[in-house]
Structures are given as structure tokens and as C-alpha cells.
Amino acid sequence: MSVWRKWVLPILSLIVFGAIAASLVKVAFFPDESTSAEQPTSQIADPVVPVERGSIASALDVAGTVARDAAVPLRADVDGTVVEALVADGQRVEAGQVLFRVKTDDPVRTINLVAPFAGDLSEVALVKNQRASVGIEYAKLTPLTFHVLGTIEPVQLYRLINAPTDASISITGGPAPFTCTGLSVQVAEDASTSVRCAIPADQTVFAGLPATIGITVGQVDDALVVPTTAVQGGAGTGLVWVDNGDGTTEERAVTLGVSDGAMVEVTEGLEEGELIRQFVPGVLAPAEQFCYEIAPGEEVCESGVSW
Secondary structure (H helix, E strand, O other), X not given: OHHHHHHHHHHHHHHXXXXXXXXXXXXXXXXXXXXXXXOOOOOOOOOEEEOEEEEEEEEEEEEEEEEEOOOEEEEOOOOEEEEEEOOOOOOEEOOOOEEEEEEOOOOOOEEEEEOOOOEEXXXXXXXXXXXXXXXXXXXXXXXXXXXXXXXXXXXXXXXHOOOOOEEEEEOOOOOOOEEEEEEEEEEOOOOOEEEEEEOOOOOOOOOOOEEEEEEEEEEEEEEEEEEHHHOEEEEOEEEXXXXXOOOOEEEEEEEEEEEOOOEEEEEEOOOOOOEEEOOOOOOOOOOOEEEEEEEOOEEEEEEOOOO
């Protein structure tokens, strides 16, 4: 018994622990070469969408402000002496109202200077017995008419190509929506872009009122349509990437029509049912918003990744 405890048991313990240690060393530093780590086999594919038929209404709402039409300079068309001044600065006059009477020298006769339209006079520069000559500015007349002026981004000019000459005007708290006329685009020297539309004289409005200009550019039905995110370009022509079905794409030129900002009409270059990339190569897909309620009436939105 003493031999077993003194020699045999310690030797067996050394052998067992040595085998365990050797196994751990092999697993840690000498793995089985026949076992390979799993490699990921899935990959993120570019999303594609079919070319479909649908309807598009191209409409643009522009925030604007009601403003009074600008003052117009009044100029004399005769040479002579003012014999009668019938108006004063700040006075409101009617269309055709006589403002000044001027006596010409040769031949001697009296000519009336009249208001070309109704409005408010300002900067009146003639008085009785003063000499008047052709071309001098003798007053300014601000008409009693109004317009709506709204600022747009220059890129929106493309959407206003072939726009109509009238639009719908909505004024919060004002009259029912009505039609304005003479819709025009203005580009200032500083490159700021705006649209202007004349308010009919029978509408009661006031300068400074906020208004919305509703412009309907065009509408198509049963047309080939694709997302605007799939098109590089957008004004008349563009490029899309057609899926070949074998993992490759074909760049193709297309002719574009009406757009509502989200979808665009394709008039040439694609057939119904063809698959195209949903997003232009090199352009990231927009992040999706995930919203959830954290308390009654309180909502939090977070951006997610769109695959």
C-alpha cells in the first residue's frame, strides 16, 4: 500500500495531467487543417423595380406673399406751362382723371395730363406756372392692383417648363381659392428665382397676406413611370440602369416627360415590365424613418438603414 501511494499514484497523476495539457496545446496552437471557418455566402443586392404604367399629375405649390403692384412713372408728352394743378401728392385718382392742364406755346392750346389708370399719386413734381417739357417725370402712380410673389429653388424651373399662364391662389382666412393670371417666372440679378401671378381686380386682398400659388404643370394617364431615384438627370432626358438578370446592368438613355417629384414619365427607352435599379449607382438609398410613441401624444423618430 505504501508503494502505491508513494510511487504509482503520483506517476499516474502526472501521466493524466500531461495528456490533458498536450491536448489543450494541440487545440490551441495546432488546429485540424481539414476544418475551415465558415465564410459568409450572402451579399446585399442592389434593389430593382419594374417599369410600370400609372398616372402622374405634376403640381407645384409655392409659398408666396400678396404685394401691391409697383408704382409707374408718369411723363409729360407736351412742352408748355402748367396753368392748373388739380392734384396733390398722396391723392388717389381714377382712370382718365385730369391731373394737370398745360398751355402750349405754338400753337397755343390747353392740353390735359390725365391718369392712365386708377391709383395713388406720389412724388408730384409739377405746380402751377411751372414749365413742363416732353419726357420729364412729373409724378408716380401706384396702381390699385395686386399680385402674389413666391420664391422657388432654381432647379424647380425645370418643372415649370410649359407651365400654364394661370394658377390657383389660396389665402388662409381670405376668400375662396381663385385663379390668378399672367403667371411668369422672374430671375433676379442675384440669381434668386420667383414666380409672379396677377390677382384679379374683383378680389379683395391686402399687401402682406401669405398665400399659396398652386401651379398644375401637366397630367398623364396610363404612362410608363419609374421612380425619380432610378434616373440620373430629369429634365427631358436621363439615364437608367436596366437589370440583365445575370447580376449585370445596362446603362440606357431615356426620354422623360411629366414628373411629380417622386415618379417620372418615360416616353422613350424602356418597355413595360423591364427591371431597373431603384437607385442611381453611387447614390445612397434614403434612410427610412422609424417612429414610435414613448408617451401619450409624444413620438420619437429614428433613422434606419434602407437596404
